[in-house]
Amino acid sequence: MGPVNFRxxxxxxxxxxxxxxxxxxxxxxxVARRLESVKRVVVVMSxxxxxxxxxxxxxLGAGVASRPNQRVGVLDADxxxxxVAKLLEAHGPLAVTGEGVEPAVGRVGxxxxxxxxxxxxxxxxxxxxxxxxxFVWRGVLESGALRxxxxxxxxxxLDLLLVDLPPxxxxxxxxxxxxxxxxxxxxxxxxxxxxxxxxARTMRSALEAGVPLLGIVENMSGYQCDECGTVRPxxxxxAGADLSSEFGVPLLARVxxxxxxxxxxxxDGTAAELVEAFLGVLP
Amino acid sequence: MKFLCVDCDEQMGFEExxxxxxxxxxxxxTCPRCGHKVAMLANPMETQLVGALGVQIGGRTxxxxxxELTRRSMIGRxxxxxxxxxxxxxxxxxxxxxxxxxxxVPNFVRGMVKKIYVEWAAERGIREITPAVMDEARTxxxxxxx
Numbered sequence: 001m002g003p004v005n006f007r008x009x010x011x012x013x014x015x016x017x018x019x020x021x022x023x024x025x026x027x028x029x030x031v032a033r034r035l036e037s038v039k040r041v042v043v044v045m046s047x048x049x050x051x052x053x054x055x056x057x058x059x060l061g062a063g064v065a066s067r068p069n070q071r072v073g074v075l076d077a078d079x080x081x082x083x084v085a086k087l088l089e090a091h092g093p094l095a096v097t098g099e100g101v102e103p104a105v106g107r108v109g110x111x112x113x114x115x116x117x118x119x120x121x122x123x124x125x126x127x128x129x130x131x132x133x134x135f136v137w138r139g140v141l142e143s144g145a146l147r148x149x150x151x152x153x154x155x156x157x158l159d160l161l162l163v164d165l166p167p168x169x170x171x172x173x174x175x176x177x178x179x180x181x182x183x184x185x186x187x188x189x190x191x192x193x194x195x196x197x198x199x200a201r202t203m204r205s206a207l208e209a210g211v212p213l214l215g216i217v218e219n220m221s222g223y224q225c226d227e228c229g230t231v232r233p234x235x236x237x238x239a240g241a242d243l244s245s246e247f248g249v250p251l252l253a254r255v256x257x258x259x260x261x262x263x264x265x266x267x268d269g270t271a272a273e274l275v276e277a278f279l280g281v282l283p
Numbered sequence: 284m285k286f287l288c289v290d291c292d293e294q295m296g297f298e299e300x301x302x303x304x305x306x307x308x309x310x311x312x313t314c315p316r317c318g319h320k321v322a323m324l325a326n327p328m329e330t331q332l333v334g335a336l337g338v339q340i341g342g343r344t345x346x347x348x349x350x351e352l353t354r355r356s357m358i359g360r361x362x363x364x365x366x367x368x369x370x371x372x373x374x375x376x377x378x379x380x381x382x383x384x385x386x387x388v389p390n391f392v393r394g395m396v397k398k399i400y401v402e403w404a405a406e407r408g409i410r411e412i413t414p415a416v417m418d419e420a421r422t423x424x425x426x427x428x429x
Contacts, residue, residue: 006289014294016285023338030347093365096394100349101364118359118391126358136328140335144352147337152349 030151031178034100038073038158040282041179042214046188047202048195049167052219053188054078056255056274057164058087060186063275064160065108071158073103075149076114077175078166079142080125085114092117100154113153115145147178160282168202173209183283184212186252189239190220196239203247213249214281216240217274221254231256252277286321288314295321301422306330348395359391366394375401378413385417399424 035041044057057074061084065072076084085091090106094117103111115125127134127141155161165171176182185206189199203213218240222231234257244251253274286295295312298320302308306327313320325333337352348354354364377385388396403420404412 004289006287007292009285012285012287012294014285020284020336020338024336027337027347092360093362095365095367096349097367115357118353118357118363120360123358127356128358137332137335140332141352141356144335144337145350145357148350148353152351 027147027151028178031147032180034151034153034155035161035179035181038155038161040159040183041161041163041181042183042282043163043165043172043175043185043211044188045165045172045185045202045206046167046195047198047200048189049081051167051188051190051195051199052255053167054083054087054164056186056188056217056219057162058084059271060275060278061110061160061162062088062107063271064279065110067275067279070160071109071111071156073111073113073155073158073161074106075153075161075163076112076116077146077149077163077171079115079145080166082114082116082119084164085112085116088112090114090117094118097154100152102154111155111158113149143174146174150178170205172202172206172211176209176211182211184214184281186214186278187216187243187249188219189216189243191218191233191235191237191239193237193239195235196237196242199239199243200246203243203249207247212283213247215250215252215278216243217252218254220257222256224256250277250281252281286312286323288317288319290314290319291316293317295319299422302330308333348399351395354392354395357391358389361390363391364394366398375404375409376411378411380414381412381417384414 044053044060046053054076061072061074064070074084074088076082078084085104085106088106088110090104090110090112092104094104094113095102101113103113104117106112119125125142127138163175165175172182172185187199187203187206189195206213220234221240223234224231240251240254243249253270255270255274287293288295291314293314293316295314298311298313300308300310308325308330309322311320311322335352335356337347385393385397385400400412400417400420403424404410404416409416
């Protein structure tokens with residue numbers, strides 16, 4: 001028997017019934033349509049975990065929403081370690097309507113969507129069978145869930161949608177593909193040299209993807225005595241100032257660690273300064 | 284993806300999809316000239332990968348539901364969603380057997396699944412959802428595991 005001759009995919013002119021590319025394109029269009037009513041989408045990111053990124057995202061969200069005529073949403077894209085809903089005191093269930101899924105409403109009216117509202121208490125993010133080769137498709141599922149958080153949530157008219165990204169270098173790159181009009185990123189670090197190196201990689205990655213860097217927040221920049229208010233060093237290093245200088249990006253605030261209320265937003269004064277600086281760099 | 288009948292040099296037409304409930308997926312195609320049929324069989328991983336993209340082989344027959352991929356794939360809390368009255372036209376009723384079957388679907392996704400079945404039945408003028416109707420809709424819509 002000789003070789004079998006047959007036409008290639010592109011030579012067969014008939015319609016591809018599955019139209020998988022068209023289905024994926026339609027998904028992207030749904031995201032774009034949903035975000036038409038959102039003036040600005042800003043990501044809050046860090047290359048390093050445990051720097052208080054979600055804490056800063058919640059502070060910015062609540063702080064901006066406290067201003068007159070500012071409607072704010074926060075999308076918790078840290079699907080595996082969601083904390084923003086609790087920080088913003090947002091609770092489920094999420095109502096499903098003909099328009100989509102209504103977000104929960106948290107402190108000062110901030111609209112919130114997070115896997116924290118979907119998962120059982122203390123249960124990790126898990127997906128249905130099959131359990132084998134999970135590493136292959138887990139990332140695809142997480143990207144799909146994030147896309148649905150953007151496209152299927154009734155965000156409504158918003159002046160600002162903050163996206164709290166998980167730690168790592170690629171979050172802003174992935175989001176830039178979904179949200180072409182992303183206006184920029186706020187980068188959170190702690191003062192240490194280890195954090196600086198990790199966060200620098202993330203900032204480089206964001207710039208390469210075309211995500212503008214709006215500013216840097218140095219969190220836990222000192223230890224604030226709850227009695228006298230004196231701030232003493234907590235970590236060795238000056239990562240915030242160093243990154244600001246290296247990338248030519250403003251250092252928006254240095255936020256001290258306040259031991260008495262670790263889960264609460266920074267003291268009013270610091271939060272107000274941070275929010276003011278943030279609003280100052282928003283395009 | 285296209286299927287070509289090599290003997291006839293004709294593109295084969297999509298016939299139907301089958302999801303037997305074991306995580307695998309099948310789709311059959313027929314040559315419009317000679318009637319030759321072939322079946323494409325996907326293993327669980329291939330099936331999951333396609334599902335994870337939120338797309339359907341053979342094309343979508345129903346509009347994507349809000350957070351469809353998340354609700355179908357994530358293991359979530361029972362009270363995460365309040366589907367309220369948004370579960371489709373009230374003109375379609377459920378038989379006792381089909382309600383019992385629906386009750387086995389995790390609550391996290393049940394409201395969405397109910398709405399899909401009701402809309403599918405209403406579009407076809409079906410007044411009562413029975414297990415047989417659910418089977419037919421499941422095959423038609425690709426509702427794996429629902």
